[in-house]
Amino acid sequence: MTIGLFIPCYVNQFYPQAAIATLQLLRKLGVDVVYPPKQTCCGQPMANSGFEHLTQECNDLFVENFSRFDYIVAPSASCVLHIKDHLHSADDPALADSIRTKTYELVEFLTDVLQVDTLKATFPHKVGLHQSCHGLRGLHLAQMSELNAAPFSKPVRLLNMVEGLELVDLDRPDDCCGFGGTFCVAEEAVSVKMGKDRVQDHQRSGADYITSVDLSCLMHLEGILQRNRSGLKALHIAEILNATH
Amino acid sequence: MEKALKDHAALAEEFIKDEERVDWHDGALWWIRQKRDIAAKNIPEWEALREAASQIKNNVLSNLHDYLLEFEANAQKNGITVHWAADAEEHNAIVYSILKAKDINQLVKSKSMLTEECHLNEYLIERGVDVINSDLGEYIQQLDNEPPSHIVLPCIHKRKEEIGAIFHEHLGTEKGVSDPTTLTRFARRHLRNVFVTRRAALTGVNFAVAETGEYVVCTNEGNADMGAHLSEVQISSMGIEKIIPKKKHLGVFLRLLARSATGQPITIYSSHFRKPRPGQEMHLILVDYGRSRQLGRPDFRDSLKCIRCGACMNTCPVYRKSGGLSYHNTISGPIGAILAPNLDMRKHADLPFASTLCGSCSNVCPVKINIHEQLYKWRQVIVQEGYAANTKVMGIKAMAWTLSSPASYARIGKAGRWVLNNIPFAVNNKFNPWYKQREMPDGSKGSFGEWYAKNGRNEEEGKQPETTQTPDVPLTDMHHER
Numbered sequence: 001m002t003i004g005l006f007i008p009c010y011v012n013q014f015y016p017q018a019a020i021a022t023l024q025l026l027r028k029l030g031v032d033v034v035y036p037p038k039q040t041c042c043g044q045p046m047a048n049s050g051f052e053h054l055t056q057e058c059n060d061l062f063v064e065n066f067s068r069f070d071y072i073v074a075p076s077a078s079c080v081l082h083i084k085d086h087l088h089s090a091d092d093p094a095l096a097d098s099i100r101t102k103t104y105e106l107v108e109f110l111t112d113v114l115q116v117d118t119l120k121a122t123f124p125h126k127v128g129l130h131q132s133c134h135g136l137r138g139l140h141l142a143q144m145s146e147l148n149a150a151p152f153s154k155p156v157r158l159l160n161m162v163e164g165l166e167l168v169d170l171d172r173p174d175d176c177c178g179f180g181g182t183f184c185v186a187e188e189a190v191s192v193k194m195g196k197d198r199v200q201d202h203q204r205s206g207a208d209y210i211t212s213v214d215l216s217c218l219m220h221l222e223g224i225l226q227r228n229r230s231g232l233k234a235l236h237i238a239e240i241l242n243a244t245h
Numbered sequence: 246m247e248k249a250l251k252d253h254a255a256l257a258e259e260f261i262k263d264e265e266r267v268d269w270h271d272g273a274l275w276w277i278r279q280k281r282d283i284a285a286k287n288i289p290e291w292e293a294l295r296e297a298a299s300q301i302k303n304n305v306l307s308n309l310h311d312y313l314l315e316f317e318a319n320a321q322k323n324g325i326t327v328h329w330a331a332d333a334e335e336h337n338a339i340v341y342s343i344l345k346a347k348d349i350n351q352l353v354k355s356k357s358m359l360t361e362e363c364h365l366n367e368y369l370i371e372r373g374v375d376v377i378n379s380d381l382g383e384y385i386q387q388l389d390n391e392p393p394s395h396i397v398l399p400c401i402h403k404r405k406e407e408i409g410a411i412f413h414e415h416l417g418t419e420k421g422v423s424d425p426t427t428l429t430r431f432a433r434r435h436l437r438n439v440f441v442t443r444r445a446a447l448t449g450v451n452f453a454v455a456e457t458g459e460y461v462v463c464t465n466e467g468n469a470d471m472g473a474h475l476s477e478v479q480i481s482s483m484g485i486e487k488i489i490p491k492k493k494h495l496g497v498f499l500r501l502l503a504r505s506a507t508g509q510p511i512t513i514y515s516s517h518f519r520k521p522r523p524g525q526e527m528h529l530i531l532v533d534y535g536r537s538r539q540l541g542r543p544d545f546r547d548s549l550k551c552i553r554c555g556a557c558m559n560t561c562p563v564y565r566k567s568g569g570l571s572y573h574n575t576i577s578g579p580i581g582a583i584l585a586p587n588l589d590m591r592k593h594a595d596l597p598f599a600s601t602l603c604g605s606c607s608n609v610c611p612v613k614i615n616i617h618e619q620l621y622k623w624r625q626v627i628v629q630e631g632y633a634a635n636t637k638v639m640g641i642k643a644m645a646w647t648l649s650s651p652a653s654y655a656r657i658g659k660a661g662r663w664v665l666n667n668i669p670f671a672v673n674n675k676f677n678p679w680y681k682q683r684e685m686p687d688g689s690k691g692s693f694g695e696w697y698a699k700n701g702r703n704e705e706e707g708k709q710p711e712t713t714q715t716p717d718v719p720l721t722d723m724h725h726e727r
Contacts (some may be wrong), residue, residue: 006563013658016685020692038651050628051641057649080487137604146608148291176562180601188678193566223683
């Protein structure tokens with residue numbers, strides 16, 4: 001099994017340590033991982049702004065980079081959801097279809113494909129899990145509070161395998177953080193207010209770290225935390241699942 | 246309407262300036278969302294009910310023409326005069342002509358979002374007809390000369406002290422009185438007098454049953470009933486999508502409506518209106534006003550399933566933080582943002598962008614409208630039709646160009662990080678909306694692509710990676726045990 005590692009544009013530029021942790025974690029689980037160097041972006045920033053018609057070149061590039069792999073794995077629920085919902089190819093629609101079905105978010109891949117049930121990881125800290133909306137309601141990584149349906153949570157299941165880690169209870173465990181792509185600048189006031197309220201929920205609960213399957217949410221929350229000189233830190237889930245202390 | 250000149254982002258920014266109010270507004274709506282959750286989770290078949298409601302509405306939208314004619318014929322058989330209005334102007338003219346024929350110049354109106362959409366009050370007042378809204382929230386909004394900010398809770402953005410001040414100014418209550426019970430009693434006394442003196446009453450319609458020609462109006466205050474029962478002329482206005490095929494389908498919708506709206510098992514009053522009392526006239530106006538156009542848009546047709554419960558507003562974090570009036574449209578929140586562009590795409594081009602696409606709305610919706618997917622689709626339509634701001638078009642085109650080529654992306658990514666590290670004031674200034682209240686991400690670590698070129702393969706061959714940077718968490722060994 002060979003995996004194509006899909007590292008979204010902003011993760012590549014700003015959060016290399018999360019990408020490295022993803023790579024190392026997968027390799028330690030015995031998976032053959034390759035990073036195709038010519039990748040850029042899934043096209044979501046354009047598409048969510050109403051410019052899906054400008055994303056064909058991003059789509060073609062994605063198909064070119066990733067069609068040869070058994071699975072494509074990324075440490076970002078949002079980008080994965082975009083690929084699953086919107087990747088298409090004018091030249092080879094069937095190929096795009098197959099890529100859409102074999103693209104996985106990291107937690108989903110560890111849970112559903114590798115079926116990981118133990119991890120030798122240690123992270124002796126209090127952690128608050130921020131549910132990325134695209135992970136929760138898009139990829140269904142956990143049960144959302146809106147539905148009358150049986151609870152489950154793929155990220156919580158994995159975090160519970162980490163020694164020393166204590167998950168804190170939040171008042172609003174699946175409220176949106178307000179990042180929302182270009183929303184974060186186009187609707188700056190609402191975006192920041194939403195982010196501040198999420199941060200406060202984690203602070204109230206006594207968390208040392210906020211973690212998530214999406215760095216876009218974390219980048220936004222981290223920006224707010226740092227502006228307010230908070231001791232609370234944001235860390236991608238791959239770095240926790242790959243940590244030894 | 247001066248306010249319409251500002252877009253959602255600007256109006257929301259104004260609302261957010263009073264952070265204490267935002268916290269209170271957000272908390273009040275979240276409390277209702279929680280009541281809704283408890284009510285929904287008390288019914289094991291909740292998700293099945295939503296599915297049934299969605300399918301019934303699907304059937305209605307696919308056979309609307311036939312159901313409307315069936316409803317019209319049965320309503321006429323019951324003695325109701327049925328009118329058809331293509332748009333707001335026609336609707337308002339019909340109401341006025343009914344009143345004029347009876348020489349009536351006073352109307353009491355219970356809650357009807359449709360008549361708000363049609364700006365009926367302004368139309369009638371201009372023609373010398375005095376209109377009073379009898380729903381308490383709408384009454385308060387009318388006194389304050391503001392449109393409703395929420396379809397179920399019209400003055401949810403107002404605090405009780407503000408309502409006390411409005412009552413003092415307009416109704417002469419004692420200054421400083423803000424106790425809700427006292428104010429409600431006062432409003433009730435005032436409205437009682439309105440009810441007994443008005444010869445004509447107008448109500449909205451929640452559900453119209455094709456099979457029987459009757460219609461159902463749901464309220465908590467009984468104000469629709471009070472108006473209708475005392476009136477000599479009863480007028481009811483309904484959007485053509487409010488039809489349901491059979492009376493037995495009501496059970497599905499009545500169970501969903503109040504639970505979704507406020508967490509109540511059912512509205513206090515679910516009143517069936519079927520035929521006029523002896524000596525009474527009943528008029529029903531079937532209004533299109535853009536609905537058939539929306540029905541013809543395959544991507545947006547499902548928005549017509551809406552039963553106006555307001556659950557999508559209560560759950561929407563953007564709505565909770567920005568207030569209903571920031572949507573500058575009668576129907577605010579997520580559902581308003583997918584309905585409004587159908588009526589005026591230029592005026593409402595900002596609304597589908599007033600969302601993070603978090604998807605909560607679609608999942609509380611009792612008729613399973615894919616609201617967040619429609620928001621995404623409206624964005625595409627608005628851009629394609631040329632209603633996006635020019636600056637945004639240029640920016641996104643530059644972004645698409647950068648990201649379509651690996652070489653330009655690597656170059657610009659590097660340049661972006663260089664700028665962040667070496668001349669942070671270029672981005673860390675007030676013209677960068679990110680930086681206003683947030684620090685920029687750290688660009689000092691080099692890209693993963695660069696790291697992988699140096700270390701990625703080595704690691705693959707089992708060698709230790711070079712430590713060219715110090716990540717936040719040590720990247721040490723971890724084993725997978727089976």
